[in-house]
Amino acid sequence: MNKIDFKKFYQAHWTIEERLKLEVVTDFVQGILNHExxxxxxxxxDHPYVQHNRSVPSGIENIVNLNRKMASRFPEFFLDPKHVYLDGDFVIFHSHLTVKANHRGNEKKGLNVIDIWKISDGKIVEHWDSIQPLDFMSRLFTLITGGAIRNNDGVF
Known part of the structure; x- marks a missing residue:
């Protein structure tokens, strides 16, 4: 079971409401990482979940099914948050995503990912990401899998 200690990121100036928004996102991410x-x-x-990554359709089931496919292809995939930021309704992770366990911690492998979630009334309502491949195989993978537009939600 993959468990991330998100409390290590807590900042004294975060409000209780912001921490509750972080809990929504961390529970969601932990479930994905643990293949639940x-x-x-x-x-x-029932979360509205508008997806702003144009290669992924909107909706919770679509993002979960994308991660389900990724887990079946790369069962060791892992998102390792390096920084967590909270700003009102927004929860932001700056993370290192790897697909092999022996790549974890190797900043020359995998993907540099920034995820931004908007939380409203305790629900994930929007998600943006920015993904940078760190090695040749990751660049090749993103070239092969990218390009199809599966929503009209815009990237900004």
Whole structure:
């Protein structure tokens, strides 16, 4: 089981409301990382979840199913948050995503990812990401899998 200690990122100036928004996102992310896909869908199905990564359709089930496919292809994939920022309704992770366990911690492998979630009334309502491949294989993978536009939500 993959467990991330998100409390290590806590800042004294964060409000209780901001910490609760972080808990929504961290529970969602932990469920994905632990391959608890059906549980994540059951818990978050009613969240509006507008996706701003144009290669992924909007909706919780779509992002979960994308991660389900990724886990079946890369069962060791892991998102390692390096920084967490909170700003009102926004929860921001700056993370290192790897697909092999032996790549964890190697900044020359995997992807540099910035995820931004907007939380409203305790629900994930929007998600943006910015992804930078760090090695040749990651660059090749993003070239092969990218390009198809699966939503019209805009990137900004």
């Amino acid at each position: 896909f059906d549980q994540v869908i059951a818990t978050y199905r």
